[in-house]
Amino acid sequence: MDSILRSTNFARVLAIILAVILWLFVTGDKITRTxxxxxxxxxxxxxxxxxDQxxxxTDIPTSVDLTLEGLPDDFEDLTIHELDAYVDLTGKEPGxxxxxxxxxxPRGLNLVMLEPEQxxxxxxxYHSDDFPVEVEFLGEPAEGWELADWVIDPESLFIGAPESIFEQVDTIILYVDLTGMRSVERINLTPLVFDEDxxxxxxxxxxxxxxxxxxVLERIPEQVVEEEVEEEKEAEAETESGN
Incomplete structure (x- = not known):
């Protein structure tokens, strides 16, 4: 066995086998890459x-499937953000x-198929316009207080929407809850949009x-008078008790 391993012929055969294996590996990798x-x-x-501007x-699929063909190297580091699928709406009217x-x-690749094709x-x-804001008050201020004045800014809002939705707009209402309020209050509120129903x-x-x-909330006059009378009575009572 040792003599076989040491023989020149065996070494040559082994070298040829290794060379063939290396050639197959290199060629296979080259074929794969090309x-x-x-x-x-x-x-x-x-x-x-x-x-059209x-x-x-109002309705369109958000995505499609795309098939590309190219060499393996051209796919390396490729992300979905580099792919482009679109529809051309030149001359298309409502409907x-x-x-x-x-x-x-992307460069170096061929587009084979898009799914769906259509x-x-x-x-x-698209319609838009300004609509006035209506105010509706809810709840009651703190005891002894009443709403004297109020201001909203802005008094109208810009509304935009597709025609089928825009036609539903009837009123914009701002609901203001006065519960527990007194003196001067400043708040930011979100208006609501309603149809005619x-x-x-x-x-x-x-x-x-x-x-x-x-x-702007003020003290109710009757309440002020009552409190003043009550304060006078308390003062008189204190004076009498002091004497």
């Missing part, structure tokens, strides 16, 4: 291009449209989101 592969990216954000999207999804692959997009006219309306752009309220 052979294109495909990768599917899921939930790629779907964006919109060329939407007077319109707004629901079936629109082709498009994409732009999406439904709903478009509406008194139901809340959501999905609006409201600016500003809060209204500043300044409340």
């Amino acid at each position: 052979t294109p592969s495909r990768k599917v990216w899921q939930d790629v954000p779907l964006r919109v291009e060329n939407l 007077d319109y707004v999207i 629901t449209h079936l629109v082709r999804v498009q994409g732009r692959p 999406v439904r997009v709903s478009i509406e006219v 008194g139901n809340p309306v959501t999905g609006l752009v409201i600016d500003p989101l809060e209204v500043a309220v300044r409340l």
Whole structure:
């Protein structure tokens, strides 16, 4: 056995075997790196291009799946933020449209497929206007106090929304709870928007989101007189007890 291991022929055969193994390893790695592969990216954000400035999207899928092809090195360090999927809404009017999804692959990669290939997009006219703020008071001030004056700022709010929602807007109400208040109070409150049936309306752009309220409360005159009389009685009682 030792003689076989020491023989020149065995050494040559072993060298050839090792060389073949090394060649296969290097060649295999080279083939892997030079052979294109495909990768599917899921939930790629779907964006919109060329939407008329007077319109707004009310319904559209938020993402699509995207299949790319390229060399392994081109996929290294690639993130979903570098992928681009979009719909082109050039010339699209209000309504629901079936629109082709498009994409732009990163450099060095090819776009193979988008799933779905088409999406439904709903478009509406965007409306906006200023609406006055109505104030409704709740509760009662502290005993012996009453509301003398109040000021809100601003007195109207900007409302914006798609047409189907904007048409529901009827009133903007600011509810002010006076419970336990006295003297001068300053508070910031969030107004609520209602339709003509008194139901809340959501999905609006409201600016500003809060209204500043300044409340001036004064002592009730009758209460002041009663307290003065009571104080005089207490003073007289103290004087008499002192004598």
